[in-house]
Amino acid sequence: MLDSTLEDQSPTPARNSPIQGETEVTLTINDESYTVNIEPRVTLLDVLRERLGLTGSKKGCDHGQCGACTVLIDGERVYSCLSLAIMQEGKTIVTIEGLGSEEELHPLQAAFLENDGLQCGYCTPGQICASAALLEEVKQGSASAITPDLTSLPDLETLSEAEIKERLSGNLCRCGAYNGIVAAVQQVSGQAAPSPAANILVEEPEQ
Known part of the structure; x- marks a missing residue:
């Protein structure tokens, strides 16, 4: 006679079996509320692009290696291709569409x-x-991997080109516009002028 505890056990579902059903999720994106019905496996990037029409966030590698899908969640940068949309409920999401407008x-x-x-x-x-x-x-006084002295953290006016490159190393530009990107960050940091290396792509060529 079989042990009754064995008879009552349900079969273990296969690990790769599909997840059935959808879940209602409400997301706060660029100061607006959106409610969507999605499967738990759907990424934030796919919701942004395919369900909400917010196509500013790009799908490059879809593996968290290029940074083209970067958005801000509660003020922190996040790869939206690696973030499940269902986990972002109750958080504040900002995409490129929410940073500025055509008018400003x-x-x-x-x-x-x-x-x-x-x-x-x-x-x-x-x-x-x-x-x-x-x-x-x-x-906020956050150090990077190359900050030499943790007792004297850089501020916006002293942020070096090396610091900027390190802090943006998770975002790739296949066109190689890095010098201009560094110059842009330096400009917004309030620094008087871009570094000499950044000037290569900024200055007009001599006639």
Whole structure:
């Protein structure tokens, strides 16, 4: 006779079996509330682009390696391709569409234009969102992996080119517009002028 405890056990579902059903999720994005019915596995990036029409956040690698999908969640930069939308309920999400408008650009958007911090533009929304987070991190006294002295953290006026590059190292630009990107961040930081290296892509060529 079989043990009754064994008879009552339900079969263990296969690990790769599909998840059935959808869940209602309410997200706060760019100061607006959106309610969507989604499967728990859907990423924030897919909700933004495919369900809400907020296509500023780009899908590059879809594996958290390029940074094109970067958005701000509660003020911190996040790869939206790696973030489940269902986990963002109750949080404040800001995409590139929420940083500025056609009538009034965010200072970083204007600086990217002025300093040629883009070429094809595909990575630019993520670069700008990451740069906005970078500036806030510096204001709050956050160190980077290359900050030499943790007792004397950089502020916006002393933020070096090396610090900017390190803090933006999670955002790739395949066109190679890094000098202009650094110059844009330096400009918004309130520094008097971009570094000499950044000037390479900013100055007009001599006639």
